[in-house]
Every structure is written in structure tokens, then in C-alpha cells.
Amino acid sequence: MIQIIKSGYFIFEDKFSKPQTQERITQSYELELCTAGQGCCVIDGEKYPHHINRILLAKPNQKRYSIGRFECYYIHFLCTDSEFENKYLKTLATSIVSNNPFEILSIFTNSCGKHTNKSEYYFLYMDGAIRQLLSLLHEVSFSFDGGSHSSYQKYRLLILNAKDYLDSDFGDKLTLNSISSVANLSPNFFRIVFKELMGISPHQYLLNLRLFKAKQFLSNTDYLLSDIAVLCGFETQPYMNYVFRKYENTTPLQYRVENQIYI
Numbered sequence: 705m706i707q708i709i710k711s712g713y714f715i716f717e718d719k720f721s722k723p724q725t726q727e728r729i730t731q732s733y734e735l736e737l738c739t740a741g742q743g744c745c746v747i748d749g750e751k752y753p754h755h756i757n758r759i760l761l762a763k764p765n766q767k768r769y770s771i772g773r774f775e776c777y778y779i780h781f782l783c784t785d786s787e788f789e790n791k792y793l794k795t796l797a798t799s800i801v802s803n804n805p806f807e808i809l810s811i812f813t814n815s816c817g818k819h820t821n822k823s824e825y826y827f828l829y830m831d832g833a834i835r836q837l838l839s840l841l842h843e844v845s846f847s848f849d850g851g852s853h854s855s856y857q858k859y860r861l862l863i864l865n866a867k868d869y870l871d872s873d874f875g876d877k878l879t880l881n882s883i884s885s886v887a888n889l890s891p892n893f894f895r896i897v898f899k900e901l902m903g904i905s906p907h908q909y910l911l912n913l914r915l916f917k918a919k920q921f922l923s924n925t926d927y928l929l930s931d932i933a934v935l936c937g938f939e940t941q942p943y944m945n946y947v948f949r950k951y952e953n954t955t956p957l958q959y960r961v962e963n964q965i966y967i
């Protein structure tokens with residue numbers, strides 16, 4: 705059903721010297737999770753800015769090119785089941801805001817990292833990974849586009865502004881007051897609306913995001929653990945260790961040992 709073409713971690717500067725790529729026609733589904741960068745991707749004439757933990761799904765036979773410099777996990781695949789494709793792939797938006805970067809990141813890192821050795825179980829694993837990702841993306845799309853929370857949709861753009869603020873300034877010392885001020889909402893009301901639309905509290909979103917970035921530094925750099933803690937907004941390295949133990953059941957050092965594959 706799912707035919708994997710390729711997967712991995714893409715760094716723009718490693719592939720291109722110019723800030724804009726040539727336009728091309730996609731030959732498969734191209735699923736990407738942005739981890740860093742500026743600029744945008746242009747698909748069929750529509751611009752999609754590169755934002756942390758924003759998922760991009762380009763579909764076959766679309767025209768696309770990129771402007772700016774960015775990094776992302778990617779999985780390219782085909783679907784041989786037309787019924788499945790029509791129901792779960794063609795109905796997804798091109799750009800999706802993730803309210804759970806922690807869980808989605810885990811799937812991408814596993815898919816693009818330790819499972820890319822093409823063992824006899826690789827394609828079985830990837831079929832399951834794609835299905836899990838699609839399930840999560842459909843849940844995110846439903847939650848953020850309305851569903852039972854349609855009465856809060858008039859605040860959607862304000863919450864997106866606050867989310868983008870968190871995505872860019874996650875390393876700073878942030879408070880509910882400072883975050884809610886970006887949306888021009890009172891702290892208590894902001895917390896309610898954010899959770900209703902995003903399906904997660906502002907505090908948990910920020911914590912997930914900091915874990916998200918810490919994993920990127922651990923996997924893709926040789927930075928000291930203490931430096932990573934500071935860069936990701938954790939108060940201290942011991943607190944980062946505590947968060948990793950609580951949510952990952954491991955330590956940052958052990959995570960690095962198991963996942964540092966790009967250096």
C-alpha cells in the first residue's frame with residue numbers, strides 16, 4: 705500500500721548554494737517536518753513559510769520550489785491503494801500546524817534515522833509510521849479547523865501569532881502574561897482559547913517545543929548538554945534531564961547516543 709521512495713534529514717545549505725531552488729514537478733507524496741530555517745516553500749504558486757514543527761505535504765504532480773534556507777525531516781512515498789489515498793491523503797491540507805511536535809518528531813526521527821538501514825522489517829515499519837503520521841495529522845487538522853470548538857474560531861489568527869512567537873522565542877524566559885500579550889488576550893482567556901484550538905495548554909506546548917528542539921541539537925550537533933539546555937529554554941541542565949526522564953524515559957545523553965546519526 706505504502707511504497708517508500710526515500711527518507712532522511714535535509715539541510716538546504718548542504719545541497720544548494722543559491723537561496724532559491726529550481727521549480728520541479730513532484731513524482732510522489734513528499735511529507736516534511738520543518739526543524740529550522742527562514743523563507744518559504746512554493747507549491748502550485750502558493751507560499752508556505754518555513755516554521756518550526758509545521759508539516760508540509762506536497763502531492764504528486766505539483767509544481768514546487770523553495771526560497772530561503774531551512775532544515776527538515778522528509779519522507780517521500782507513493783500509495784498504491786486508491787481508496788486509501790482518496791480518503792486519507794488527498795483530503796489533507798498542504799500545510800499543517802502541529803499541536804504535538806513531541807509525538808510527531810519521534811515518528812520522523814525513527815523513520816529517518818535508525819530505521820533507514822533497509823532491514824527486512826524497514827518497509828513494514830515505514831508503512832506503519834506513515835499511517836500513524838496520517839492519523840495524527842488528521843486529528844490536528846480537525847481540532848484546529850473547528851470541530852466542537854468552532855465558537856473560538858474568530859481567535860484562530862491570534863492564537864497562530866502566539867504560536868509563532870513561541871516557535872521563534874522558545875529559548876527565552878517566557879510567561880503566560882508575555883505570551884498572551886502577543887494575542888492581545890487576557891492570560892486566563894488566552895489559556896482557555898489556546899487549549900481549545902490547539903488541543904494542548906500553552907505550557908505543555910512550550911515544553912513539547914523545547915523537547916523538540918533539544919532533540920534536534922542532540923541529534924545534529926556536538927553541543928554540550930549544558931549549552932543545549934540554555935538554548936532550548938530549560939532553566940538548568942538537571943531540569944532538562946528531569947524532563948527527558950519524565951517524557952522520554954531516558955536521559956539527554958542516552959538519547960544522543962541512540963540518535964546522533966548526522967555528524
